[in-house]
Amino acid sequence: MERLSVTLCGWKLDNPVIPASGTFGFGYEFSQFYDINMLGSIATKGTTRERRYGNPTPRIAECERGMINAVGLQNPGIDKVISEEFPKLKEVYHKKVVANVSGFSIDEYVECAKKMDAEDIVGIIEINISCPNVSHGGMSFGTDPQQAAEVTKAVKAVTTKPVFIKLTPNVTDIVSIAKAVEAAGADGISMINTLLGARFDLKTGKPIIANIMGGFSGPAIKPVALRMVYQVYKAVNIPIIGIGGIATAEDVIEMMSAGATAIQVGAENCRNPYACKQIIEDLPKVMDKYGIKTLEEIIGRAHR
Amino acid sequence: MKTLQNCKVLENTPLTHDVYKMVLENKTDWIHHPGQFVNVTIEGQYLKRPISICDWTENSLTLIYKVVGKGTEIMSTKKTGDVMEILTDLGNGFDTSKASDEVVILGGGVGVPPMYGLAKQCIKEGKKVHVILGFASKKDAFYLDEFKSLGVDVSVCTNDGSLGTKGFVTDVMKDKGLCDAFYMACGPMPMLKAIYTTSNSKGLLSFEERMGCGFGACMGCSCKTLTGYKRICVEGPVMESEDILWKD
Numbered sequence: 001m002e003r004l005s006v007t008l009c010g011w012k013l014d015n016p017v018i019p020a021s022g023t024f025g026f027g028y029e030f031s032q033f034y035d036i037n038m039l040g041s042i043a044t045k046g047t048t049r050e051r052r053y054g055n056p057t058p059r060i061a062e063c064e065r066g067m068i069n070a071v072g073l074q075n076p077g078i079d080k081v082i083s084e085e086f087p088k089l090k091e092v093y094h095k096k097v098v099a100n101v102s103g104f105s106i107d108e109y110v111e112c113a114k115k116m117d118a119e120d121i122v123g124i125i126e127i128n129i130s131c132p133n134v135s136h137g138g139m140s141f142g143t144d145p146q147q148a149a150e151v152t153k154a155v156k157a158v159t160t161k162p163v164f165i166k167l168t169p170n171v172t173d174i175v176s177i178a179k180a181v182e183a184a185g186a187d188g189i190s191m192i193n194t195l196l197g198a199r200f201d202l203k204t205g206k207p208i209i210a211n212i213m214g215g216f217s218g219p220a221i222k223p224v225a226l227r228m229v230y231q232v233y234k235a236v237n238i239p240i241i242g243i244g245g246i247a248t249a250e251d252v253i254e255m256m257s258a259g260a261t262a263i264q265v266g267a268e269n270c271r272n273p274y275a276c277k278q279i280i281e282d283l284p285k286v287m288d289k290y291g292i293k294t295l296e297e298i299i300g301r302a303h304r
Numbered sequence: 305m306k307t308l309q310n311c312k313v314l315e316n317t318p319l320t321h322d323v324y325k326m327v328l329e330n331k332t333d334w335i336h337h338p339g340q341f342v343n344v345t346i347e348g349q350y351l352k353r354p355i356s357i358c359d360w361t362e363n364s365l366t367l368i369y370k371v372v373g374k375g376t377e378i379m380s381t382k383k384t385g386d387v388m389e390i391l392t393d394l395g396n397g398f399d400t401s402k403a404s405d406e407v408v409i410l411g412g413g414v415g416v417p418p419m420y421g422l423a424k425q426c427i428k429e430g431k432k433v434h435v436i437l438g439f440a441s442k443k444d445a446f447y448l449d450e451f452k453s454l455g456v457d458v459s460v461c462t463n464d465g466s467l468g469t470k471g472f473v474t475d476v477m478k479d480k481g482l483c484d485a486f487y488m489a490c491g492p493m494p495m496l497k498a499i500y501t502t503s504n505s506k507g508l509l510s511f512e513e514r515m516g517c518g519f520g521a522c523m524g525c526s527c528k529t530l531t532g533y534k535r536i537c538v539e540g541p542v543m544e545s546e547d548i549l550w551k552d
Contacts, residue, residue: 061514
């Protein structure tokens with residue numbers, strides 16, 4: 001369907017809907033619900049150099065219009081992702097993925113990004129410099145413009161595919177980080193990651209999440225994401241994948257109006273496995289309702 | 305097959321001061337083992353509520369749930385004829401082919417419901433079944449008549465002795481000389497651990513965890529086992545007792 005298609009760094013997607021990293025596993029779990037080839041792409045589970053077991057449970061706390069998660073980047077490590085998870089995904093999915101990569105040192109980012117770059121199934125490498133779950137992890141890279149730029153530069157030096165930097169909203173000035181990664185050579189920006197949050201049990205008074213804090217996501221954070229995408233679109237010239245609380249076709253239109261070229265759906269996949277399918281199917285009628293002919297034409301229209 | 309289904313409420317009645325029985329109209333041909341669960345959509349609540357299957361017929365599904373928070377409180381207000389959305393066919397359930405011909409089935413508190421469907425299944429398979437049910441107090445006990453009407457050996461205990469034997473399910477297991485029988489159990493973690501340490505046999509244990517998705521995507525309910533990380537919602541909730549890494 002031409003009217004839904006968007007182009008990210010020369011890669012034409014059938015539609016802008018991409019399930020967000022960490023909410024969609026390595027994709028194949030969802031093929032039991034629908035044909036996942038209808039998706040624009042899939043952002044795969046955050047991958048690190050070594051296998052990670054993640055945080056102790058409970059890792060999940062429900063919130064009003066959202067949830068907190070503190071999974072802690074559980075993943076089998078890059079080599080297993082490439083040798084086991086990608087082949088399983090390829091059996092049911094024939095498009096390219098947005099490969100999400102995390103690291104605890106520049107070396108780790110570089111090594112993972114290099115390996116992802118060599119994979120046919122990878123269309124975009126998404127660098128998570130923002131995961132707030134890991135106590136001595138990505139946080140420091142994503143909160144300092146200089147460090148964010150260093151990671152970007154190092155990854156760009158070893159890759160040929162487009163590199164998107166996924167930004168954390170837990171900063172004072174997200175625009176300065178966005179500008180820094182653009183100047184360092186980033187091909188695009190994914191934003192926003194989760195907001196740091198916590199919940200406490202009413203009976204015991206203790207934190208619900210074993211890790212105490214976790215990443216808050218869901219429709220409740222949408223206004224924060226929209227505001228930040230709007231600010232960053234104004235300040236940079238590279239494409240943005242808008243993330244944060246998207247649950248409906250209307251949300252997609254709003255996020256693209258603010259400046260996103262494509263969008264990612266996160267928490268909503270956890271509450272409704274059909275979320276992305278429903279959004280894609282609803283888009284044409286919602287576009288009709290608002291007189292939108294093609295999605296390409298509304299990217300950043302808030303700024304015009 | 306995992307699907308989102310709308311089901312008519314056929315019954316939603318209290319069994320105790322905080323435990324309810326909900327019967328839904330549902331074609332249950334997707335159930336392959338007792339001890340599987342469904343994820344119930346609650347309007348106004350962000351995440352679904354994972355609830356184990358207590359019993360089923362060809363066209364109905366029985367869920368027994370305890371009101372512990374806002375979600376289950378809303379669930380308890382549902383009336384006959386209301387429609388509930390459920391995500392079906394979640395979790396592995398009890399694979400009774402792993403059990404021997406004589407089994408002891410233990411349920412504690414809100415862990416009791418799935419043991420009913422399991423007991424029925426074991427009886428159908430011709431196994432000799434002993435049931436031990438534990439509750440905090442007499443006022444918390446439910447489904448005793450239903451278990452007894454299965455015609456098997458049913459024992460009850462309560463922490464305060466207000467009903468049945470005073471003590472824990474493991475005390476009854478010892479008293480009745482059932483420590484060598486293959487066990488299958490669902491209940492609070494200390495109970496499951498006590499069964500594991502008390503029994504000389506192997507067994508299958510059903511675990512509980514806060515879940516995000518319920519179908520294996522979010523890794524929210526992962527637990528470390530001797531054979532690697534497992535998701536309570538996919539590789540569980542039922543695990544083999546020897547596979548568990550018991551914590552103190």
